[in-house]
Amino acid sequence: MKKLFTAAFFLSAVLSLSAQQKSTITLASQDNAPTINKHIYGHFAEHLGRCIYDGFYVGENSKIPNTNGVRNDIIVALKDLGIPNLRWPGGCFADTYHWKDGIGPKDERPTMVNQWWGGTTEDNSFGTHDFLDLCEILGTEPYLAANVGSGTVKEFTDWVQYVNHSGKSPMSDLRKKNSREKAWGVSIWGVGNEMWGCGGNMTPEYYANLFKQYSTFMSDWDNTNKLFRIASGANVADYHWTEVLMRDIPKNLIEGVALHSYSFVTWEKKGSSTKFNEEQYFATMETALKMEELVTKHSEIMDKYDPAKKIALIVDEWGGWYDVEEGTNPGFLYQQNTMRDAMIAGTTLNIFNNHSDRVRMANLAQTVNVLQAVILTKGDKMLLTPTYHVMHLYKVHQDAKLIPIKVDSPEYKFGDKKLSAISASASVKDGKTHISLVNIHAKDKITVDIDLAKLNLKDFTAKIISSSKLQDHNTFENPNAITPKDFKDFKFKKGTLSVTLPPFSVVVLESK
The missing domain is CATH 2.60.40.1180 (Golgi alpha-mannosidase II)
Structure with a gap:
């Protein structure tokens, strides 16, 4: 004994x-420490599942308290979070979205099929005015991801003119006809999305030429609202993609290069968002912490061509990705949010903070009811996730000097x-x-x-x-x-x- x-x-x-x-x-x-750009704490709202419709937007006639159709409780939560920018309308959706379908009287707007996410039919009731007016209410900068994959240069530049031209022009006249006199002055523009995949399965060399074409025809019109043009960047560790963009695009045509990377158990077997074991947790954190290597290596390539670090690395899609909740549409990407997601958020934001000499913007995917959301809704109910609370604590780092x-x-x-x-x-x-x-x-x-x-x-x-x-x-x-x-x-x-x-x-x- x-x-x-x-x-x-x-x-x-x-x-x-x-x-x-x-x-x-x-x-x-x-x-010589940099300032942690507030835009590292950005968010992402795609027309995907219940992010926009039945998420942000319930319609003006909803019994749920709303402002112009957007839920008041979401507005309050995001204002308290202090989100510095919001990316819209995609994602993959962006390269199938034709912005003119989402303006004018709502009962006259054409419908469209969301071919990427669930095959649902959308009525375009949430469009450019709705989004930009929401950004004004939130006090956040809009980040418009524009259509390159299935659009044209004219369609793209017409959108820039519609939202930014303050004088007389065809598109500003159309905006005024639709009851908006003052231009919104949108600075941040994504020139396509994931051009290596859903944006058109392009080579980096082909896309670099397309980017130069689109960027050349973009204008800030009156030189009061300099455009911040973001090239569709690499998928995870595709360093060749970053190399080509930095090598081939003149520095006077580009302000940012994007990067996308998600955290998961394995891409083929993502597993449940709530019913996971320690082995699956460890594997997810392994991919999350890989962000340190990705940011370091992509930054090293950018340093070769831009030693002054004038061009920003923009991680405009990041977060945890698991199997959808049981009984929900697989194309809606609805998942719960646990302490594992709090770990992903905390470590990833620390990485971005510590690399803020090059990383100057990022967007968590996504804001409401999709992937690693900060907000979940169900009918008139709303909850804030552990990820929301991490970002709320971390907002003290916005525009602070890095130590x-x-x-x-x-x-x-x-x-x-x-x-x-x-x-x-x-x-x-x-x-x-x-x-x-x-x-x-x-x-x-x-x-x-x-x-x-x-x-x-x-x-x-x-x-x-x-x-x-x-x-x-x-x-x-x-x-x-x-x-x-x-x-x-x-x-x-x-x-x-x-x-x-x-x-x-x-x-x-x-x-x-």
């Missing part, structure tokens, strides 16, 4: 030690694979310093020691997002199961802040 007790005690001690791993973070000089850091992280191991368990980023703005920390380990709490001696900081407060199980999520019956809470498991001594992070948790610290 004594030997059994001793063995059990020893095992307990070992497990206790393994569950109290240590990490250190060192803050570097801020002298470069070095993270010495313990490993999160599963089988013969391993990942860094700790992710972090830091910034300062308006006299406040913020440090965002993520522990992705599924089982172990980790104490992070942060050397703050150079910054002379003290009096920290903190918020945490955590739960008892990775699979935990908010439901319409219990919409506040996961929300940010006050966090106090840290101490400050002799210039070192020691923070003990629970397994799979996100913490944001603030010091004034």
Whole structure:
């Protein structure tokens, strides 16, 4: 009995030690640090499933409280989130969308079939005016993804003229006929989407020539609203695509190059959004953390042709992608949002923050009811997901000056694979310093020691997002199961802040 007790005690001690791993973070000089562009915290609203119709837009005659057909509760939530930009109307949908079908009297607009997402028939009741007016209400910049795949240069440039020309012209006259006197002044334009795939299955060389053509004919008309032209960029690790665009497109014709990358178990077997095991969780985080390598390598290629970093890397589609919820249309991409998604959001945003010298815009896919959404709706009910709460905590980094850091992280191991368990980023703005920390380990709490001696900081407060199980999520019956809470498991001594992070948790610290 004594030997059994001793063995059990020893095992307990070992497990206790393994569950109290240590990490250190060192803050570097801020002298040449970039500003974290607020547009890194952008969002994406595609005509896909229930994102627009029965998501954002319920119609002016809905019993659900709305403003011009857009749900008031969504407006309030997104204003509180402080979204800096919103991408629309796609995605793959963009290269089948003809914008003139979505203007004028709603009862006279033609219908269309959404060939990419579920084959549904749409009535075009949510169009250019609806979207741009929504952006004005939200105080966010519109990002229009325009049709290259099935459109023409004239159709594209007519749209630019319609929304931007303030004087007299055919398209501004048409806008005024449709009851909008003032031009919206849209700066951010995507020249097609995923041209390597749903945008036309093009080679990068062919698309680079097309981009030059479209970009040449785009105009800001009165030189008061300089256009930010974004080229359809690479799919994940297609570095050749980035190489060709940077090599072949003159720098006076382009402001941004896009990149798309999603997180999943495997592309063929994505698995459930809520019924997953640790092996599937680990595999998903492996693809999420791959973003560090993707951003680094695409940036290195861009540095060869643009050492001054004038052209931005735009990650305008990112997030978790799983099988749709049981009983829902496979083409609608509706999935739940768990603590796993909070881990994806926290680590990915840390990566973008730390690479903000080149990454100056990003768009989570997608805002409402699609993929890694920040908002889910069901009838008149609405809930905010764990991803929403992470982005809400992280909004303090928008337009803040990056504090470069070095993270010495313990490993999160599963089988013969391993990942860094700790992710972090830091910034300062308006006299406040913020440090965002993520522990992705599924089982172990980790104490992070942060050397703050150079910054002379003290009096920290903190918020945490955590739960008892990775699979935990908010439901319409219990919409506040996961929300940010006050966090106090840290101490400050002799210039070192020691923070003990629970397994799979996100913490944001603030010091004034």
